[in-house]
Amino acid sequence: MIQSDKGGDPPDSKDKKDDKLSTKADFFGLKSSVLSSPHELLAPPSGLKCPSHLHLPFHPSPHLCPLPFVGISQILRLVLQQLNLFYSRDVNGVCLLYDLLHSPWLQALLKVSYDCLQEFKGKKLIPATPHAQALSYEVVKILRETPKSPEIQELRQILQAPHLKALLSAHDTVAQKDFEPLLPPLPDNIPESEEAMRIVCLVKNQQPLGATIKRHEMTGDILVARVIHGGLAERSGLLYAGDKLVEVNGVSVEGLDPEQVIHILAMSRGTIIFKVVPVSDPPVNSQKMVYVRAMTEYWPQEDPAIPCMDAGLPFQKGDILQIVDQNDALWWQARKISDLGTCAGLIPSNHLLKRKQREFWWSQPYQPHNHLKSTISISMEEEDDMKIDEKCVEADEETFESEELSEDKEEFVGHGQKFYIAGFRRSMRLCRRWSHLSQLRAKVCGASTCSSAAGAPYEEVVRYQRRPADKHRLVVLVGPSGVGVNELRRQLIELDPNRFQSAVPHTTRSKKNYEMDGREYHYVSKETFESLMYSHRMLEYGEYKGHLYGTSVDAVQAVLDEGKICVMDLEPQGIQVARTYELKPYVIFIKPSSMSCMKQSRKNAKIITNYFVDMKFKDEDLQEMEDLAQKMETQFGQFFDHVIVNDSLQDACAQLLSAVQKAQEEPQWVPATWVSSDTES
Numbered sequence: 095m096i097q098s099d100k101g102g103d104p105p106d107s108k109d110k111k112d113d114k115l116s117t118k119a120d121f122f123g124l125k126s127s128v129l130s131s132p133h134e135l136l137a138p139p140s141g142l143k144c145p146s147h148l149h150l151p152f153h154p155s156p157h158l159c160p161l162p163f164v165g166i167s168q169i170l171r172l173v174l175q176q177l178n179l180f181y182s183r184d185v186n187g188v189c190l191l192y193d194l195l196h197s198p199w200l201q202a203l204l205k206v207s208y209d210c211l212q213e214f215k216g217k218k219l220i221p222a223t224p225h226a227q228a229l230s231y232e233v234v235k236i237l238r239e240t241p242k243s244p245e246i247q248e249l250r251q252i253l254q255a256p257h258l259k260a261l262l263s264a265h266d267t268v269a270q271k272d273f274e275p276l277l278p279p280l281p282d283n284i285p286e287s288e289e290a291m292r293i294v295c296l297v298k299n300q301q302p303l304g305a306t307i308k309r310h311e312m313t314g315d316i317l318v319a320r321v322i323h324g325g326l327a328e329r330s331g332l333l334y335a336g337d338k339l340v341e342v343n344g345v346s347v348e349g350l351d352p353e354q355v356i357h358i359l360a361m362s363r364g365t366i367i368f369k370v371v372p373v374s375d376p377p378v379n380s381q382k383m384v385y386v387r388a389m390t391e392y393w394p395q396e397d398p399a400i401p402c403m404d405a406g407l408p409f410q411k412g413d414i415l416q417i418v419d420q421n422d423a424l425w426w427q428a429r430k431i432s433d434l435g436t437c438a439g440l441i442p443s444n445h446l447l448k449r450k451q452r453e454f455w456w457s458q459p460y461q462p463h464n465h466l467k468s469t470i471s472i473s474m475e476e477e478d479d480m481k482i483d484e485k486c487v488e489a490d491e492e493t494f495e496s497e498e499l500s501e502d503k504e505e506f507v508g509h510g511q512k513f514y515i516a517g518f519r520r521s522m523r524l525c526r527r528w529s530h531l532s533q534l535r536a537k538v539c540g541a542s543t544c545s546s547a548a549g550a551p552y553e554e555v556v557r558y559q560r561r562p563a564d565k566h567r568l569v570v571l572v573g574p575s576g577v578g579v580n581e582l583r584r585q586l587i588e589l590d591p592n593r594f595q596s597a598v599p600h601t602t603r604s605k606k607n608y609e610m611d612g613r614e615y616h617y618v619s620k621e622t623f624e625s626l627m628y629s630h631r632m633l634e635y636g637e638y639k640g641h642l643y644g645t646s647v648d649a650v651q652a653v654l655d656e657g658k659i660c661v662m663d664l665e666p667q668g669i670q671v672a673r674t675y676e677l678k679p680y681v682i683f684i685k686p687s688s689m690s691c692m693k694q695s696r697k698n699a700k701i702i703t704n705y706f707v708d709m710k711f712k713d714e715d716l717q718e719m720e721d722l723a724q725k726m727e728t729q730f731g732q733f734f735d736h737v738i739v740n741d742s743l744q745d746a747c748a749q750l751l752s753a754v755q756k757a758q759e760e761p762q763w764v765p766a767t768w769v770s771s772d773t774e775s
């Protein structure tokens with residue numbers, strides 16, 4: 095499709111002249127395909143659609159290749175083999191041909207060839223004879239008449255070998271300047287004022303052409319506004335942003351609106367011929383390909399500012415995008431990595447999206463951030479509820495203590511062998527749920543950084559493959575309370591305690607006589623705990639019954655230093671704190687299954703609460719879990735590397751094991767900063 099572009103040009107100097115361009119928008123649904131022959135450019139011949147013709151321009155033509163071309167011709171032969179393969183498989187072979195010819199290795203090869211030619215051109219070599227082939231025949235004839243000797247025999251064989259014959263034939267072609275195709279001579283008297291025209295021929299099909307047009311406000315010219323990466327126009331290399339459209343199928347576009355041009359194109363059938371005045375300085379996209387993780391979502395259909403809605407690329411939080419063009423300061427071109435074969439689409443640049451986020455933020459009525467009430471902040475009402483809960487616990491202290499004991503017993507069981515799994519203590523889990531996290535964190539990081547509405551909308555990412563000698567990546571499980579995060583974590587560790595381990599949390603409460611420092615908890619003073627908090631060495635922390643509980647970076651590091659995989663559960667707000675180069679966390683979101691499934695599967699499941707020990711799930715609990723999961727996904731989905739729906743516990747556990755293995759052994763997208771720090775160190 096060619097689409098009308100509303101403008102949105104970068105405000106840089108290169109495009110200043112376009113500031114006055116029209117901002118009308120429309121779309122014309124021209125689907126077009128194979129681009130045949132322009133006159134001026136070194137484009138594929140019009141016979142491209144015929145497989146037999148495909149070979150012609152790519153034979154190692156003798157007059158194009160410098161002498162040591164054995165390697166080159168070999169590679170070109172490979173290219174031809176590939177093309178033949180593609181051709182027999184794919185009707186749309188021309189596109190593949192184009193892709194191949196655009197491949198960097200072929201370009202490099204041609205460049206070498208060209209450089210060699212240039213070198214020889216400078217030397218002005220003159221052939222000793224233009225008829226080396228005839229000469230060799232003559233020599234062979236003479237040799238036949240001379241007395242036989244092994245040397246003469248060998249010379250005859252050499253001269254009659256097909257390779258040498260081909261070489262001599264190539265020599266003669268070059269020597270006689272017998273080049274093809276013959277181009278018509280240029281007329282001598284072209285007036286200087288006359289603009290060079292390019293004729294571009296396109297054949298409509300289901301593929302979009304991938305270009306947008308706009309009208310220049312001052313001159314009224316119809317210009318190609320944007321050529322979309324990966325579209326036919328771009329792959330043809332014949333249409334560039336800035337080209338002036340003169341005629342479409344013989345109809346002059348002078349004085350027409352973009353919409354009228356679009357109408358002509360929409361009405362056209364089969365081949366469409368464009369006459370264009372090429373832009374004097376075609377833009378070159380020399381930027382390297384960048385990959386980013388979308389930290390927000392974008393819907394072009396809801397964005398009235400997009401230059402061309404149909405060319406927009408919608409994306410969701412967490413999508414990995416390949417940015418292919420950043421020439422425009424406002425509108426980039428990108429593809430989703432899940433869909434790299436397609437034409438690119440327009441997305442707002444980092445700068446523009448940030449601006450949009452800020453505008454959106456200010457347009458919203460003020461709301462305290464209580465949408466994840468149970469995990470982030472606690473409203474006044476909840477504060478009161480909590481006090482009541484705490485009172486209940488206080489009143490029931492003995493029972494509570496004995497329950498902690500019984501939980502210990504439970505935790506000592508595994509594979510018929512007694513071993514202790516840290517990080518599952520009831521107090522720690524309850525403190526997470528009832529933590530004063532937001533208040534505590536506010537103390538540490540100050541309102542400005544924590545409440546910043548709009549972080550970077552894109553995060554640059556790279557493929558990271560952990561080397562066997564590297565420490566393992568931290569595995570973080572996130573999910574709404576009761577979904578089974580701890581159950582899955584426990585099952586994973588029990589599966590192979592020599593490989594998987596939890597971090598030992600810290601607490602400011604005093605050690606009980608059956609506990610061991612560094613086993614259940616690291617017992618530290620309030621001052622030590624707070625100093626860890628203030629120096630950002632705590633991944634998570636909270637207060638429960640007047641004591642502080644939390645997991646430190648060092649505790650996680652201790653597990654990783656042992657060569658084990660540290661598996662921890664975190665509240666989603668803690669993910670950002672854990673996302674560091676040293677821990678390289680792999681975040682798995684544990685999601686509840688549907689209500690009806692959970693009603694079945696959670697029949698015998700028990701919730702941990704601060705005063706009921708074996709409380710069964712009620713429908714409201716399941717509903718709350720589902721709601722919270724949705725909110726978590728909406729707010730933190732961009733950080734999730736993997737999602738597991740916890741329906742059947744056995745399946746979920748198998749999925750978890752496989753995901754954890756992949757995280758450690760297969761390449762994953764991680765923030766670019768994690769890897770650049772790697773190379774620095």
Ligand SMILES: Nc1ncnc2c1ncn2[C@@H]1O[C@H](COP(=O)(O)OP(=O)(O)OP(=O)(O)O)[C@@H](O)[C@H]1O
Nearest residue numbers: 575576577578579580581695699700740741742743
């Ligand atoms: N897939 C499942 N099928 C049946 N029961 C399950 C499943 N997953 C978890 N459970 C049970 O649900 C209950 C709650 O699970 P778990 O304690 O792991 O929740 P949690 O996500 O860690 O919650 P919290 O963060 O509040 O501690 C447990 O009794 C557990 O055995």
